[in-house]
Amino acid sequence: MTFAIGVFCGSSFGGDARYEAAARDTGRQIARRGWTLVYGGGRVGLMGAVADAALQAGGRVVGVIPRFLYEREVGHDGLTSLEVVASLTERKLRMGELADAFLSLPGGVGTMDELFEAWSWSQVGLQRKPSGLLNVAGYYDELVAFLDRAAAAGFVKPQHRELLAASAHLGELLDWLATRR
Numbered sequence: 001m002t003f004a005i006g007v008f009c010g011s012s013f014g015g016d017a018r019y020e021a022a023a024r025d026t027g028r029q030i031a032r033r034g035w036t037l038v039y040g041g042g043r044v045g046l047m048g049a050v051a052d053a054a055l056q057a058g059g060r061v062v063g064v065i066p067r068f069l070y071e072r073e074v075g076h077d078g079l080t081s082l083e084v085v086a087s088l089t090e091r092k093l094r095m096g097e098l099a100d101a102f103l104s105l106p107g108g109v110g111t112m113d114e115l116f117e118a119w120s121w122s123q124v125g126l127q128r129k130p131s132g133l134l135n136v137a138g139y140y141d142e143l144v145a146f147l148d149r150a151a152a153a154g155f156v157k158p159q160h161r162e163l164l165a166a167s168a169h170l171g172e173l174l175d176w177l178a179t180r181r
Helices: 017-032 045-056 067-074 088-098 109-123 141-152 170-179
Strands: 004-008 036-039 060-066 081-085 101-104 131-134 164-167
Touching (some): 004 109, 017 036, 036 088, 060 088, 067 081
Parallel strands (some): 004 036, 004 101
8 A cells, every 4th residue: 555644624615615625635736646644534624625526636535434424424424435434533544554754734523533633642652653733824833833832841842742743835745744754
């Protein structure tokens, strides 16, 4: 299997058209690099946009979705592969098994949960996979400032802080993720 990148993002589009444009660009760029997109398996919001763009660009897309979300008719049945699991916890675990690195686009509580869990797995040594934040239109500015403050205060070790990069430049961030695997 080629390099696989787990993408976490919103199940809605958010209030800024740049979020959807970034999701579509992310899907296209992942496909053009010959990578596999691993994501939450939904067909709605930014999740659907990133998957559809990757598929339209000829990419391989693997979705992992809990049954209760699939049954709410948000599952994407047009993917290369769709795995239906029992819970959100199983989704995160499976995405962690499939992905070589993680990228978070704008999103809400679910995206933050996935981002922090994947990052914490690397922090405690369960894996050593880099994570990135695509900082579209400054969406993650305050989060990055908080994480830097947590590191400065001694709550996040420098070597762990370095496992999470943030950039507004997709190509730069994808390059960084690929070189850290």
